[in-house]
Amino acid sequence: MFLMVTEFINYSEQIIRAARYIGQGLMITLSHANRLPVTIQYPYEKIISSERFRGRIHFEFDKCIACEVCVRVCPIDLPIVDWKLETDIRKKRLLNYSIDFGICIFCGNCIEYCPTNCLSMTEEYELSTYDRHELNYNLIALGRLPVSVIDDYTIRTIQIK
Amino acid sequence: MNISTIRKDFMIVNMGPHHPSMHGVLRLIVTLDGEDVIDCEPILGYLHRGMEKIAENRTIIQYLPYVTRWDYLATMFTEAITVNGPEQLGNIQVPKRASYIRVIMLELSRIASHLLWLGPFMADIGAQTPFFYIFREREFIYDLFEAATGMRMMHNFFRIGGVATDLPYGWVDKCSDFCDYFLTSIAEYQKLITRNPIFLERVEGVGVVDVKEVINWGLSGPMLRASGIQWDLRKVDNYECYEEFHWEVQWQKEGDSLARYLVRIGEMVESIKIIQQALEGLPGGPYENLEIRCFDREKEPEWNEFEYRFISKKSSPSFELPKQELYVRIEAPKGELGIFIIGDQNGFPWRWKIHPPGFINLQILPQLVKRMKLADIMTILGSIDIIMGEVDR
Numbered sequence: 027m028f029l030m031v032t033e034f035i036n037y038s039e040q041i042i043r044a045a046r047y048i049g050q051g052l053m054i055t056l057s058h059a060n061r062l063p064v065t066i067q068y069p070y071e072k073i074i075s076s077e078r079f080r081g082r083i084h085f086e087f088d089k090c091i092a093c094e095v096c097v098r099v100c101p102i103d104l105p106i107v108d109w110k111l112e113t114d115i116r117k118k119r120l121l122n123y124s125i126d127f128g129i130c131i132f133c134g135n136c137i138e139y140c141p142t143n144c145l146s147m148t149e150e151y152e153l154s155t156y157d158r159h160e161l162n163y164n165l166i167a168l169g170r171l172p173v174s175v176i177d178d179y180t181i182r183t184i185q186i187k
Numbered sequence: 188m189n190i191s192t193i194r195k196d197f198m199i200v201n202m203g204p205h206h207p208s209m210h211g212v213l214r215l216i217v218t219l220d221g222e223d224v225i226d227c228e229p230i231l232g233y234l235h236r237g238m239e240k241i242a243e244n245r246t247i248i249q250y251l252p253y254v255t256r257w258d259y260l261a262t263m264f265t266e267a268i269t270v271n272g273p274e275q276l277g278n279i280q281v282p283k284r285a286s287y288i289r290v291i292m293l294e295l296s297r298i299a300s301h302l303l304w305l306g307p308f309m310a311d312i313g314a315q316t317p318f319f320y321i322f323r324e325r326e327f328i329y330d331l332f333e334a335a336t337g338m339r340m341m342h343n344f345f346r347i348g349g350v351a352t353d354l355p356y357g358w359v360d361k362c363s364d365f366c367d368y369f370l371t372s373i374a375e376y377q378k379l380i381t382r383n384p385i386f387l388e389r390v391e392g393v394g395v396v397d398v399k400e401v402i403n404w405g406l407s408g409p410m411l412r413a414s415g416i417q418w419d420l421r422k423v424d425n426y427e428c429y430e431e432f433h434w435e436v437q438w439q440k441e442g443d444s445l446a447r448y449l450v451r452i453g454e455m456v457e458s459i460k461i462i463q464q465a466l467e468g469l470p471g472g473p474y475e476n477l478e479i480r481c482f483d484r485e486k487e488p489e490w491n492e493f494e495y496r497f498i499s500k501k502s503s504p505s506f507e508l509p510k511q512e513l514y515v516r517i518e519a520p521k522g523e524l525g526i527f528i529i530g531d532q533n534g535f536p537w538r539w540k541i542h543p544p545g546f547i548n549l550q551i552l553p554q555l556v557k558r559m560k561l562a563d564i565m566t567i568l569g570s571i572d573i574i575m576g577e578v579d580r
Contacts, residue, residue, distance in 0.1 A: 044384035051379045055316055064323050078337035078355065099504045101249045133252035133343045138351060139504055147337070186330050 071182045072175045075149045080132045082150040083125055085168035089144030092118040096136035096145060104129055105136060125168060127153055128161035148172045197225060204233045208311045208565040211575030213549075215564070222560050227553045231546075234579040242539035247273050247347060248504045250539075255341045257543065258577040260303045263296035264519040265577075266345040271426065272515045272528045273347050276508055283470045285349035286428045291362065291465045292335070292344065293427070293517075294458040298369070299328045300520035301451045301458075308448070308569035309380065312389045317380060324372055327365050334358055347506055348476030363466050366459050373455055381452070390444040394555045394567035397442055404551045408522025408544050409454065410571065413447040415440035420518035432464045444570035451572075454520075505534040514542075521545050521572050543577040 066073060075081070092109035108122035137145045150172035155161055175183050198219045203209035212233035218226040238257060242250050247269065254269045255262040267289060274281065281289070306321035329339040335354055336342040344351050380386055396406070401414040411418055419436040421429040437453035439446035508530030516525035522544025531537035548571050555567045 047382045047384055051383050054375050054379045064326065076334045076337070076355075078335070078352070079333065080337040095504065099246075099248050101245060101252050131252055131341065132338070133341065134337060135248060135252065135343065139248075186334075 066184050071184050074175060074183050074185045075151070076186075079149050079151075080134045080137075080147045082127060082148050082153060082163075082172065083130070083132075083137065083168065084146045084148050084171065085123060085125070085165060086144040086146075087120065087123065087165050087169060089142045090120050090123060091142055091144075092120045093141060095139050095141060099135040099139045101131070101133065101135070102129065123165045123168065124163060126162040128158045149174065196220070202564070204230075208307075208568065210307065210568070210573055211578075213568075213573065213575055213578070217556075217561070217564065219561060222562075224556050224559050224561060224564065227556045227564070229549065229552055231549075231575075231579055234575045236580065238580040239539050239541055242536055244535050246505050246534040247508075247536075248506070251345070252341065252343050255343070256576055257541065257580060258300075258519065258521065258524070258545070258574050259340060260574055261296050261300035261520045262340055262342055263292045263344070264300075264517060264524055266342065267293055268515060268517050268519075268524050268526055270345045270347050271517060272513065272526050273506060273508055273530075275515055276511055276513050276528060276530055277347075277506070279348045279476055281349060281427075282473045282476060283428070284353075284472045285474045285476070287465050287469050288350050288354060288474060289345065290427050290429065290432075291462055291469075292332075292342075292350075294462045294465075295328050295331060295362075297458050297520045298455050299325050301455050302328075304451060304520075304569075304572045305376070305448075308572075309386075311565040311569040312386070314380070314383075314386065317376060320372075320376070320379075324369060327368070331358070331362055331365060334361070346475065349474050353474045359466050359469060363463065366463050366466070369459055370456070373452065373459075377452060381449075387445065389566055390448060390570070393444045393559070393563050394570055395441070395443045396551065396555065400551070400554075401442070404547075406522065406548050406551060408518070408520065408548070408572075409447050409450045410522060410548050410551075412436065412438040413450045414442035420516060420523060424516065424518075426517060429461070431468070432461045434460050434464075444566050447570045447572075451520075507532060507534055508536055512538075516542070519544055521574070521577075522548055524577075541577075541580055543580065545571075545573040545575075546578045546580075549573050549578055 090107075092107055094107050096105045097103050097107060104125060106122070106124045107120070109118045109120050111117075112119045132147070134147060137147055148171070153161060175181060200217045200219055201214065202217055203214040204212040209215070214230040214233065216228040216230065217224055236256070238253065241253060245253070251266060251269055254265040257265045273279075302321040302325045306318040309315075309317040332342055333339050335358055336344040336351070396404075396410065396414050398415050401411050401416065406414075407418075415438065417436045417438050420426070422436055434457045437450045437457055439449050508528065510530055510532045512527070512529040514525055514527045516523050518524075523542065524544055525542035527538070527540035527542065528536050529538040552568060552571060556564050559567070
């Protein structure tokens with residue numbers, strides 16, 4: 027009889043403790059009711075990406091000396107540098123340059139090692155197309171500057187603080 | 188199958204490779220007697236990409252973008268080990284500032300990894316709420332990473348002899364704000380989870396590994412420390428500049444899933460302590476090793492002295508590995524992450540063997556889940572903390 031009573035007391039104490047801890051946890055959950063969301067509504071709101079953001083690569087044709095360092099440091103030797111040695115000026119003339127962004131992983135090695143800084147990374151990251159061959163950018167496409175998010179008045183920009 | 192006599196009433200269930208609690212593409216063939224697990228056979232290899240073979244025809248700088256795909260939740264650690272190996276092989280010194288930046292990045296990455304362990308682990312055992320909360324904190328860490336490195340996950344930030352770029356203006360303040368914020372949110376997690384009776388029922392005494400077993404199986408990281416061994420490579424090996432900070436090795440002696448949870452939660456707090464100290468004592472100076480290296484010279488020239496020679500801004504893209512072999516290891520959030528390199532006086536390593544913590548820790552799974560209930564598989568597997576990217580490589 028006595029044993030049963032202590033057992034019952036123990037059990038009820040346990041239940042009260044459990045209820046208290048669960049209640050404590052629920053308070054945390056409930057306190058989120060008056061917190062602001064940390065997410066953004068993406069197509070309508072966009073984050074101003076950081077200055078170092080590694081987006082689509084920009085290429086300046088005139089600066090390139092066709093040294094092919096970008097090919098050497100690229101994990102998969104992706105940039106295609108088409109050049110011809112001009113014997114009269116004893117220099118390499120760059121004919122074509124292309125990077126396939128369907129394959130590029132935006133590691134930024136080529137930008138870091140480019141001796142003339144003719145490669146740079148833009149803030150453009152929305153590269154989706156209906157045809158993957160459109161992602162193979164030639165020197166003209168690589169030379170285009172992206173439209174900044176700030177200039178797009180249809181989009182609310184959000185800065186990370 | 189380990190059982191020779193398969194009784195008719197045993198049920199063989201295939202778990203995974205596409206199962207939400209298999210953390211990627213692990214496949215388990217589970218033999219069940221009702222609810223009880225009789226046998227469990229893990230099958231690996233669904234995410235095998237031949238990372239070790241790829242390393243054999245890449246220079247270190249070419250290979251660096253690959254390594255963040257081993258353990259894609261603790262990306263900084265894979266980068267750190269990839270540069271630490273060649274650095275030690277070529278005896279390259281790292282400037283103090285670079286070392287501090289590395290420590291800050293590594294500890295942030297450890298927090299991110301432990302957070303993304305905590306959420307799915309809780310989701311595995313039925314608590315969905317923390318899963319959403321951890322992503323909020325993790326997002327702040329990734330914002331910090333993006334500001335410093337340009338990418339959220341695939342940073343490509345560590346370089347031989349330093350880091351790729353210096354920290355941007357205002358980053359240190361932003362990071363120390365995060366530290367203050369994170370301490371409050373970790374207190375919140377503990378309030379939410381640690382003493383929750385439903386949680387305790389699921390994890391207490393589940394998946395117990397004792398001291399002998401944990402050594403015999405060669406486990407490392409929180410698995411090891413939760414079983415009562417104070418072994419942390421940051422203390423043991425003193426790599427980077429961890430000996431300059433005051434912090435403690437987190438350990439428990441129970442060896443069950445709860446102990447592993449407590450170790451990881453404690454480690455997050457310790458990481459914050461390290462980051463705060465590193466931010467405070469962040470020295471000036473170069474973020475990259477700019478000196479030329481001289482193998483044969485006995486005396487190391489003094490910094491900026493007449494004899495001292497500088498090399499170009501970046502370390503050579505075709506860094507030559509000397510003809511030596513070496514095993515280097517660091518304390519990754521999941522355990523001891525090591526690589527065994529054999530150099531061949533060539534830009535490419537001759538052999539690049541990865542010692543992934545997840546793979547070694549996963550070995551003990553069949554033993555742990557045997558004679559447990561089916562629902563405990565998720566708890567145990569979750570508490571081991573595996574990432575298939577590094578298990579299969």
